[in-house]
Amino acid sequence: MDFQQLNLNWGMISLVLFSLVSLLQLLYYWGIFSRLAFFKPKEKEQSQTHPVSVIICARDEAGNLARNLPGVLFQQYPSSHELIVVNHNSQDDTRYLLEEFKKTFKGLQIVNLEHEAKGIPGKKYPLSIGIKEADHEILLLTDADCVPASEHWLYKMQNAYEPGIDVVLGYGAYNKKPGLLNKLIRFETYHTALQYLSYALAGVPYMGVGRNLSYKRELFINNKGFSSINHLPGGDDDLFINKVAHKGNTTVVLDPEAFTLSEAKKSFGDWFRQKQRHYSTGKFYKGKIKFLLGTYSLSLFLYYPLFIAALLFADWRIVLGIFGLRFISQGIIQYKTMQKLGEKDLFGWWWLLDIWMFLYYCIFAPAIWKKARPNWT
Structure with missing residues (x-):
């Protein structure tokens, strides 16, 4: 086989593989992610105000609670509601801080836990206790390091409930700060x-984030709470939703006033450890979800290496044409979804950040197979 024939074979192989991966990406963007990009919530004929129990679990979070708890306590909500803060064996001033808040806010309920639950790592135990103590059917969960984006967060999230809905997924954003x-x-x-909001809109909900999540107390009790995942370090949000959510009982809220905001990690090391814990639960998702998420991640991981290979060995005009089709499609979807989620300032960087995702998967993929450390958060 001469060099010209070998080059032709490599060109055909690289072009075919690049075309298949590009097609797969287009199917995901237009078949799934477009549901979020072009989502329009139904106009409700009548608003509603259900009784709501807001639950926050805290461990050594005095600083975060001092900053963020007022944002939860000062919600404008006319119906019955309570805030339950579960103080789980804190060694800082959390207990005293909460007692001071209680003097002013009578709707604040404090649950002090002094001991660890043997064999139940993470915050599933304190969250279960908080749910047990809740007076109301609708539960709204957030974290001590989160603050509602507006005083209408509680109202907007509970207003998504209608007959048949048991799970409401929200968006937990991070504050915008300078720096890479x-x-x-x-x-x-x-x-x-x-991904998780688009899949939910496509009728395949698979996770939520504990920074902004709501579900019914009855759903939690009927599914025996976290009993099936108590042995795992994480999963109180994503694995529980993966278990109980389905097409008919789940909805999403995309109103910017219903978002929560958190402070992002300040160092790559802290972020790396946080993401390792989060990704360690992915292997416990349902098989269908693992296939869909894994196929998308693999296609994104292979896209740029195959693009470079196809440019080198195949007809560059065809390659750039395929690249352009995917680039334009992705740009449209990215712009619309970033606009909906309040991240429009990232749009000018999206193509670089898309390339970064190749490195991201290289860095964090091993966390899927590693055993997570039993950290509380």
């Missing part, structure tokens, strides 16, 4: 939301 790391964290958070 902040952009990388926010883009990864947005990219995750692009």
Whole structure:
């Protein structure tokens, strides 16, 4: 086989593979992610105000609670509601801070837990206790390091409930700050939301984020809470939703006033450890979800290496034509979804951040197989 024939074979192979991966990407963008990009919520004929129990679990979170708890306590909501803060064995001033808040806000319920639950790592135990203590059927969950984006967060989230709905998925964003790391964290958070919110709209809900999540107490009790995942370090949000959510009982809220905001990690090391914990639960998703998410991630991981190979060995005009089709399609979807999720300032960087995702998967893919450390958060 001479060099010209070998080059032709490599050109055909690289072009075919690049075309297949590009087609797969287009199917995901137009078949799934477009549902979020072009989503328009139904106009409700009548608003509603259900009784709601807001639950926050905290461990050594005095600083975050001092900053963020007022944003939850000052919600404008006319119906019955309570805020339950579960103080799980804190060694800082959390207990005393909460007692001071209680003097002013009578709707604040404090649950102090002094001991660990043997064999139940993470915050599933304190969250289960908080749910047990809740007076109301609708539960709204957030974290101590989160603050509602507006005083209408509680109203907007509970207003999504209608007959048959048991799960409401919200968006937990990060505050915009200068610097590369902040952009990388926010883009990864947005990219995750692009997937789980789009899949929910496509009728295949598979996760939520504990920073902004609501479900019914009855759903939790009927599914025996976290009993099936108590042994795992994480999963109180994504694995539980993966288990109980389905097409008929799940909806999403995309109103910017219903978002929550958190401070992003300040160092790559802290972010790396956080993401390792989060991705360690992915292997426990349902088989269908693992296939869909894995196929998309693999196609994104292979896209740029195959693009370079096809440019080198195949007809560059065909390759650039395929690249352009995917680039334009992706740009449209990215712009619309970033606009919906309040991340429009990232749009000017999206093509670079898209390339970054290749490195991101190289860095974090091993976390899927590693055993996560039993951290509380």
